[in-house]
Amino acid sequence: xxxxxxxxxxxxxxxxxxxxxxxxxxxxxxxxxxxxxxxxxxxxxxxxxxxxxxxxxxxxxxxxxxxxxxxxxxxxxxxxxxxxxxxxxxxxxxxxxxxxxxxxxxxxxxxxxxxxxxxxxxxxxxxxxxxxxxxxxxxxxxxxxxxxxxxxxxxxxxxxxxxxxxxxxxxxxxxxxxxxxxxxxxxxxxxxxxxxxxxxxxxxxxxxxxxxxxxxxxxxxxxxxxxxxxxxxxxxxxxxxxxxxxxxxxxxxxxxxxxxxxxxxxxxxxxxxxxxxxxxxxxxxxxxxxxxxxxxxxxxxxxxxxxxxxxxxxxxxxxxxxxxxxxxxxxxxxxxxxxxxxxxxxxxxxxxxxxxxxxxxxxxxxxxxxxxxxxxxxxxxxxxxxxxxxxxxxxxxxxxxxxxxxxxxxxxxxxxxxxxxxxxxxxxxxxxxxxxxxxxxxxxxxxxxxxxxxxxxxxxxxxxxx
Amino acid sequence: xxxxxxxxxxxxxxxxxxxxxxxxxxxxxxxxxxxxxxxxxxxxxxxxxxxxxxxxxxxxxxxxxxxxxxxxxxxxxxxxxxxxxxxxxxxxxxxxxxxxxxxxxxxxxxxxxxxxxxxxxxxxxxxxxxxxxxxxxxxxxxxxxxxxxxxxxxxxxxxxxxxxxxxxxxxxxxxxxxxxxxxxxxxxxxxxxxxxxxxxxxxxxxxxxxxxxxxxxxxxxxxxxxxxxxxxxxxxxxxxxxxxxxxxxxxxxxxxxxxxxxxxxxxxxxxxxxxxxxxxxxxxxxxxxxxxxxxxxxxxxxxxxxxxxxxxxxxxxxxxxxxxxxxxxxxxxxxxxxxxxxxxxxxxxxxxxxxxxxxxxxxxxxxxxxxxxxxxxxxxxxxxxxxxxxxxxxxxxxxxxxxxxxxxxxxxxxxxxxxxxxxxxxxxxxxxxxxxxxxxxxxxxxxxxxxxxxxxxxxxxxxxxx
Numbered sequence: 032x033x034x035x036x037x038x039x040x041x042x043x044x045x046x047x048x049x050x051x052x053x054x055x056x057x058x059x060x061x062x063x064x065x066x067x068x069x070x071x072x073x074x075x076x077x078x079x080x081x082x083x084x085x086x087x088x089x090x091x092x093x094x095x096x097x098x099x100x101x102x103x104x105x106x107x108x109x110x111x112x113x114x115x116x117x118x119x120x121x122x123x124x125x126x127x128x129x130x131x132x133x134x135x136x137x138x139x140x141x142x143x144x145x146x147x148x149x150x151x152x153x154x155x156x157x158x159x160x161x162x163x164x165x166x167x168x169x170x171x172x173x174x175x176x177x178x179x180x181x182x183x184x185x186x187x188x189x190x191x192x193x194x195x196x197x198x199x200x201x202x203x204x205x206x207x208x209x210x211x212x213x214x215x216x217x218x219x220x221x222x223x224x225x226x227x228x229x230x231x232x233x234x235x236x237x238x239x240x241x242x243x244x245x246x247x248x249x250x251x252x253x254x255x256x257x258x259x260x261x262x263x264x265x266x267x268x269x270x271x272x273x274x275x276x277x278x279x280x281x282x283x284x285x286x287x288x289x290x291x292x293x294x295x296x297x298x299x300x301x302x303x304x305x306x307x308x309x310x311x312x313x314x315x316x317x318x319x320x321x322x323x324x325x326x327x328x329x330x331x332x333x334x335x336x337x338x339x340x341x342x343x344x345x346x347x348x349x350x351x352x353x354x355x356x357x358x359x360x361x362x363x364x365x366x367x368x369x370x371x372x373x374x375x376x377x378x379x380x381x382x383x384x385x386x387x388x389x390x391x392x393x394x395x396x397x398x399x400x401x402x403x404x405x406x407x408x409x410x411x412x413x414x415x416x417x418x419x420x421x422x423x424x425x426x427x428x429x430x431x432x433x434x435x436x437x438x439x440x441x442x443x444x445x446x447x448x449x450x451x452x453x454x455x456x457x458x459x460x461x462x463x464x465x466x467x468x469x470x471x472x473x474x475x476x477x478x479x480x481x482x483x484x485x486x487x488x489x490x491x492x493x494x495x496x497x
Numbered sequence: 498x499x500x501x502x503x504x505x506x507x508x509x510x511x512x513x514x515x516x517x518x519x520x521x522x523x524x525x526x527x528x529x530x531x532x533x534x535x536x537x538x539x540x541x542x543x544x545x546x547x548x549x550x551x552x553x554x555x556x557x558x559x560x561x562x563x564x565x566x567x568x569x570x571x572x573x574x575x576x577x578x579x580x581x582x583x584x585x586x587x588x589x590x591x592x593x594x595x596x597x598x599x600x601x602x603x604x605x606x607x608x609x610x611x612x613x614x615x616x617x618x619x620x621x622x623x624x625x626x627x628x629x630x631x632x633x634x635x636x637x638x639x640x641x642x643x644x645x646x647x648x649x650x651x652x653x654x655x656x657x658x659x660x661x662x663x664x665x666x667x668x669x670x671x672x673x674x675x676x677x678x679x680x681x682x683x684x685x686x687x688x689x690x691x692x693x694x695x696x697x698x699x700x701x702x703x704x705x706x707x708x709x710x711x712x713x714x715x716x717x718x719x720x721x722x723x724x725x726x727x728x729x730x731x732x733x734x735x736x737x738x739x740x741x742x743x744x745x746x747x748x749x750x751x752x753x754x755x756x757x758x759x760x761x762x763x764x765x766x767x768x769x770x771x772x773x774x775x776x777x778x779x780x781x782x783x784x785x786x787x788x789x790x791x792x793x794x795x796x797x798x799x800x801x802x803x804x805x806x807x808x809x810x811x812x813x814x815x816x817x818x819x820x821x822x823x824x825x826x827x828x829x830x831x832x833x834x835x836x837x838x839x840x841x842x843x844x845x846x847x848x849x850x851x852x853x854x855x856x857x858x859x860x861x862x863x864x865x866x867x868x869x870x871x872x873x874x875x876x877x878x879x880x881x882x883x884x885x886x887x888x889x890x891x892x893x894x895x896x897x898x899x900x901x902x903x904x905x906x907x908x909x910x911x912x913x914x915x916x917x918x919x920x921x922x923x924x925x926x927x928x929x930x931x932x933x934x935x936x937x938x939x940x941x942x943x944x945x946x947x948x949x950x951x952x953x954x955x956x957x958x959x960x961x962x963x
Binding site for chain 2: 084089090092102138141142144145234235236237260261264268269319322461463465466468
């Protein structure tokens with residue numbers, strides 16, 4: 032990646048020189064020069080790595096609603112103050128707290144073997160240890176066909192396939208059905224517990240956690256456990272050999288009442304249009320198994336560092352740049368819904384919103400779906416980002432990131448700086464999501480792209496609303 | 498790897514044709530033709546994968562001395578019978594049994610975080626849970642300098658460095674000192690427990706298990722735990738920030754008295770010199786965290802499949818080919834010492850011995866350190882193996898493999914078919930040592946090399962002794 036850094040710095044310089052001669056009207060030469068300087072500075076800066084190193088090391092895992100997430104909010108406030116933001120605050124909200132607790136799961140027939148599993152978010156505990164025969168289903172479609180109460184006393188196992196690695200993360204939503212709603216069929220069948228193949232693209236012995244979906248207002252009344260892909264392969268091979276399987280399971284995961292969480296808000300107040308807000312951010316909470324480096328310490332580092340570089344410019348951009356460190360994303364976008372509700376009255380002041388929450392690999396595409404004039408602005412920004420290896424992308428934008436969904440649903444315009452997600456689902460929600468998985472140069476490329484594009488949007492007079 | 502398979506089959510054919518014209522005296526044209534056919538058959542055969550799939554799936558993890566290892570011996574006998582070996586037997590021995598039991602280890606200061614650890618072989622249990630301050634040592638050399646009784650009430654952490662990946666596994670012995678004898682210094686210092694950075698070349702959240710060394714006849718009297726490389730990185734970063742560390746630890750690992758183990762012995766009886774034995778093998782036991790695919794299901798599969806292909810030839814080679822599935826290797830080469838003792842009287846009939854116990858990646862080098870005539874034979878064999886990508890290697894042979902050490906010490910000649918070990922210490926002794934890590938084509942290349950070379954040695958009249 033050292034090579035990328037050198038190449039891109041060189042390319043940034045040459046593009047800048049070439050475009051000085053024939054600048055389009057939507058971006059001034061001075062703005063372009065500033066954006067280019069921001070990119071160069073970002074590519075040479077260690078700030079992003081310093082932020083994500085500090086968050087993952089000094090705070091560690093930070094489950095939504097936990098004491099650790101509170102420490103992370105204090106950390107975020109201090110960070111914002113030290114980096115020169117004009118205004119820093121926490122907006123609190125309340126939420127139900129689910130705690131993973133201790134789990135033990137092992138194969139007991141045809142022989143004793145430990146399985147590497149973890150409870151899925153929202154799962155009920157075992158009242159006492161369960162040891163039951165396994166009913167094998169090749170996928171969730173097979174399970175969906177069962178009759179009510181036909182699985183009494185069984186532990187259901189939903190197999191499936193390992194996710195294919197892809198740049199875009201395609202396939203996650205589909206594979207995730209067994210994690211999201213598998214329990215509804217297993218519970219309808221009267222099963223004692225559900226075990227599912229992890230939703231991930233790795234063949235390591237790590238389970239992937241993640242939240243289940245409610246059925247209306249109801250959470251699962253049975254324990255639901257994800258096991259690693261190699262463990263699922265093992266069960267499949269044994270099943271295919273005709274071996275009767277049984278599993279022993281003890282899980283303490285449960286709901287523990289209402290707690291506090293919050294969103295950390297860091298503002299660079301706009302110099303001309305302070306009420307117009309360009310919102311970027313990531314989520315501050317993480318799953319508890321890893322230290323939340325890739326998901327989403329990286330997003331916090333990328334967006335905070337990008338804004339911090341803009342803060343060092345001699346003058347604030349015209350519009351306000353707001354970094355939101357959302358709370359309790361993993362457990363149901365709770366910070367995002369709280370933000371959209373708490374800011375309902377002034378969401379029409381949010382001229383644009385986007386989130387970094389897809390790891391720390393390089394950004395390869397800038398997508399937008401805006402009005403014609405705004406589209407031209409984004410086209411010009413894409414040209415400025417092109418030395419970073421970023422191409423202009425299509426029109427179908429899925430909401431600007433998970434935490435942007437609630438405000439996008441209320442009309443806030445969005446763009447996406449799409450990251451390469453090829454390795455993302457190797458690490459996603461596993462114990463293996465740790466700092467060593469982040470490449471500093473790839474992180475710096477993200478910061479360069481955010482700094483330049485967000486600066487240009489914030490300093491623009493172009494209207495981004497439909 | 499499909500490409501390798503096609504290329505090597507083609508290359509085998511062309512080398513064979515070329516050498517028909519000028520065959521050296523030590524190997525006949527007929528022998529060369531047979532060896533070449535064995536290689537071609539091996540590269541196209543699924544037998545090796547079938548064996549390692551069956552062992553890891555139908556038996557699973559098989560700690561030395563466990564009930565699972567007994568099931569593995571029964572499996573080995575049946576396998577030998579089904580593959581046409583002339584004689585199959587188990588030679589039993591007794592051994593002390595160490596059981597890992599349950600472990601819980603977490604960081605408790607500066608905050609609560611789970612650590613991914615495992616007890617090292619031979620470690621004592623915690624009498625009750627320990628929660629103690631951590632004394633950090635950058636490496637074992639720093640720990641070795643402490644004064645007796647200067648670490649009372651502390652948990653010692655020995656850091657170190659992640660192993661560098663290498664083809665030969667260089668660096669393992671040196672890094673392994675903290676695992677082997679670190680406890681002796683910690684115990685001398687009066688520490689309550691020892692935690693060490695895992696000896697491995699991966700940056701995944703898996704601890705690497707492994708046996709400690711005795712101090713004379715004494716095993717450790719304190720708990721000793723290996724933690725994953727990312728966890729060790731985390732502790733190092735916190736230590737470097739000046740944070741006081743404390744750890745909570747509960748471990749049930751302990752010695753549980755004498756049990757039975759055994760070596761499975763499968764013979765192809767020689768057609769002319771049945772008393773002369775060419776011994777190959779692997780070890781049947783595995784660490785309990787994974788399913789022992791790479792260590793050493795692969796070695797069992799490679800050597801058994803190679804001999805099984807030779808068993809299908811119209812005529813047995815002149816000398817006896819013996820496959821030994823050694824028991825209890827991981828816990829101190831116990832099967833190897835038992836074999837050398839039980840066969841003490843006829844070890845001089847063992848004309849050569851070698852073991853496959855370095856994973857499942859391709860063989861790249863054939864090494865020997867034999868008498869001049871035997872060296873010429875091995876030179877010729879290396880030429881025949883060269884289409885597989887195997888080069889002739891140096892003279893310094895470290896004993897033919899771990900289980901060969903005791904018999905090599907008593908004068909049995911050895912060779913090594915050196916495997917590429919680049920990925921070996923990513924998986925070694927971790928939960929991640931599972932079937933999916935084996936590439937079928939790389940495994941087949943190993944079998945091709947073993948089948949050809951062992952056939953040629955067993956069918957030779959060349960004396961291999963000094």
